Amino acid sequence: MTHWLAIAVPTPAHSRVGGLLTYRSEQALPAGSLVRVPLGQRELLGVVWDDALPPPDEPLANQARAVIAALDGVPPLGAPWRRLIEFTARYYQRALGEVALSALPPQLRSLTATQMARRLKRAGRASADTSPNTTELRALTADQTGALAQIDHKPGPFLLFGTTGSGKTEVYLRAAQAALARDAQAQVLVLVPEINLTPQLLARFAERFGDAAIACLHSGLTPAQRLAAWLAAHTGAARIVLGTRVAVLASIPQLALVVVDEEHDASYKQQEGARYSARDLALVRGRHSAAKVILGSATPSLESWHAATPVAAGGAGRYQLITMAHRVGASDASPGLPRVLRVDMGRQPKGTLIAPPLLAAIGERIARGEQALLLLNRRGWAPVLHCADCGWKSECPHCSAYRVFHKVDRTLRCHHCGLAERVPRACPACGNLDIGTQGRGTEQLEAQVSALLAGVPRPDGTPARIARIDADSTRGKGRLESALAQVHAGDVDVLVGTQMIAKGHDFRRVTLVAAINPDAALFSSDFRAPERLFALLMQAAGRAGRDAASGADSQMWVQTQHPQHPLFAALKAHDYPGFAAQQLTERQQAGFPPFSHLALLRAEARSQEAAQALLGALAAQAQAAGAQDATLAAALPHVAWYPAVPLAVQRVAGIERAQMLLESAHRPALQRVLAACAPLLQALRATPEHRGIVRWAIDVDPQDL
Incomplete structure (x- = not known):
């Protein structure tokens, strides 16, 4: 019997094949199954997105290709994970398959069935015992006790506003302990903004729960390490998943608690591909999985602070604020702050x-x-090397930025494109031997x-x-x-x-x-x-x-x-x-976030004029498209379009960069306009007058202007 399946494959948003593709299969496969499928001349990993489809019309049925193989042994990806991926793709204007497959470890695409069985066996060896080491637990402060009581009895999401040194990490540990104790299958996700913060927090969690119960996910892992950690999380062998922003898209089927440490940090925003905010997706993920979410910081982002401020005080009142005002060991009379x-x-x-x-x-x-x-x-040693005689400065030939002087290896290094050259003995412009530095x-x-x-x-x-x-x-x-x-x-x-x-x-x-x-x-x-x-x-x-x-x-x-x-x-x-x-x-x-919503349309080309021309043409076409689309026409008046301008660092690696800012007080209206922009940008890039465009991107809720 032939079964028809809608499968997500890794096609980028810029391609003409950005949605789900229909394949036929001789066996019934549940939604979330991992499969290998043909696409053009390649064999790709795909995800079965929906349960069996009705038979398609005859022309499509004849064109549909067959699934090559299912990845047996790997449990299907759950419905909450698929809903998270759908939201991410829709909100950040990327292709569904691109987001879904980028969230999976690359080695899944190349392992044989035997190799996969071996990896799954290793993933299943983690201990299910996550009982804390109670012999060394310190007494909680009054602030910590109060915070845990609120987390236990209220639904959240919570903004844990704790001064530095107030013991937020201990609150995370105890909250995780409580979540794991309530359900023998429960899992906890803990996010940190940067890789260099993972060893310290990992050590704290390992000391409390043991190494076997924890999986660590970040971009610094080898492909084999990333696959092992992902499988441990996906199969439930890892009760605690700790990682950077990439971990927010991992498959964690029994998620009960999400912790976002240093939630204010801009590193949670992805700057390439699907430019998602891991902090914002953690909140979405909490809703989809019925998991509690804790955002922790001594200096919360203004968006989170506004969301945790009661409506009566002028805020949004969406989060529950928990305050920890004292350092551990301090008192009301002496809070212990520097x-x-x-x-x-x-x-x-x-x-x-x-x-x-x-x-x-x-x-x-x-x-x-x-x-x-x-x-x-x-x-570096100094941000600029310069000549006092002729005014020469150490500009990068490929970027609109200066190369930084690094004395340790006597190089001029561009921190944008990576170009590194030896420091010249004399000024390249006038031959002056007395070259100096500016800044420190x-x-x-x-x-x-x-x-x-x-x-x-x-x-x-x-x-x-x-x-x-x-x-x-x-x-x-x-x-x-x-x-x-x-x-x-x-x-x-x-x-x-x-x-x-x-x-x-x-x-x-x-x-x-x-x-x-x-x-x-x-x-x-x-x-x-x-x-x-x-x-x-x-x-x-x-x-x-x-x-x-x-x-x-x-x-x-x-x-x-x-x-x-x-x-x-x-x-x-x-x-x-x-x-x-x-x-x-x-x-x-000023009408800035959180009182408005922003998006950036970015274009990169060989010339600044070409980049700005594409964005200008897009604005004109979007307005024209409103005449044919009633929904778009209703949204356009709520969105302000600003002229295209160069980025602060206008040129990187020889490529000129321009951007156009869109602003709206109505998020749905902005999303409708952005959804219309993606196909228009794709069509414009294919026209002869815009073939000089290298790439374009849509950045929703940008952190850098």
Whole structure:
């Protein structure tokens, strides 16, 4: 008997084959089954999306090709997972098969039945015992007890607003423990924004529940590791799935709890392909699976804060707010937060890198055997190499950006396209031998701090030890873990780094944190820049004084040319609610999210004119299409179209980039317009006048403008 199946295959949204395809099969296969199917000259992995279809009309029945084989042994992908994929594809304007297959481990596409059986056997070896190690559990604080009571008795979703060091991780652990205890098959998903935060959190969960019960999913895994982790999650062998944004699309059939740690972090937004927000999909996934969702942060995103603010107070009232205002070991009289000191760099000698009072404070910490953390969110030695005689600067020939000078290997390196060249001996334009630098990066800060602290001894009389953690110093495998282990062991006295060291790490010996040059974000054209700066500085401040014994004496120093700026005043008071209220007022007046919804239409071409021409033609065609489509015509008046403009970094790797902003107070109207734009862009790209287009993309709810 012939069965007809609708199957999702990995075809991109740009192709003319973007929907489900019909195949015939000699055996009945349930929805969610993994199969191998032919497409053109290739054999692809596909997912049976719907139960058996009625027989198609004769012409289609004759053209339909047969399923090659089913992937026996792999349980079908459940209905909640398929609904999540459907939502992701629809909302972010991508092809269903593209999203579905990109969420599966690549090795599934090539393994034989025998190999798959072997992998499934390994996945089933995980222990089902997830009983916590109760012998070492610490007593909960009043804040933690109250938070867990709300999570237990209310439906959520929850915004866990806990100051740094308040014990949010322990709340995650206890909430996971409760979810697993209620149901012997239940699973928990824990998301972190970046790979470098997974080892620390993984260690905490493994210590509590054991390694066998946990699967870790992130882009740094080998294909075999990713497949093993995915199978453990899909078969239920892994009771806890921990990972970065990619884990939100994993198959977790018995999902009971979702935790999104540092929910404010922009890293949760995918920047290629289906540009989804893992934080937002976690909420959608919670609804589809009837799972509770906890969003945790000391500095929530303004969108989440607005959603957790009661309607009576001007918010949306969609989330339930849980506040943890005290650090572990602190009291109402002394919450244990670091004292914030502002240094007016306008009053310091010109060219000062570290103000004398800050330098003295660092020396005192070193002499007491404590650690200091210096934050400079710019890697390399200097952002620009320049010639004072002719004005030459180290521009990248392929990008509209400067190449950064890296002294450690004497290279000029573009952080956009990756071009790296040796530093020239003389100015390429005029031959001047005296080439200088502009600005400072973490390499230079590390070297100069080492020189400034050369005479400062540790308690044992040995010289102070300086270390640097950034994307350059931790590029090799295992180097990040090694560097962090040295900090935790006390082998580093002063740690210099970028935002990598400001998030999530539990450095028990750090009592002083300093932001060296945070002013640039104060005057950015991106309306989210103040929010990101405040979050970064609050998170950095949270690294200081996490040990209750040193919390009262911990400090956060901010070197700035604008010490009276309201952002720094709110930081000094540790007043996130006040900062958020001020920012939300400004956003409401300007009509920015969360009071409106945005989308970016992006085009890349060999010339800026071609990229902008495509977007301009799209806007005209969309308006014209409204005359033929009543639903689109009703949506268009609610959407504002802004002219096409170059991106901030206009050219990358020789490709010009332009974007057009769409804004609407009505999300459904914006979605209807975007759905109409995708086929129009595809048709325009095929026309002779737009054949110079390299690619186009639709970015819904963009994080970077």
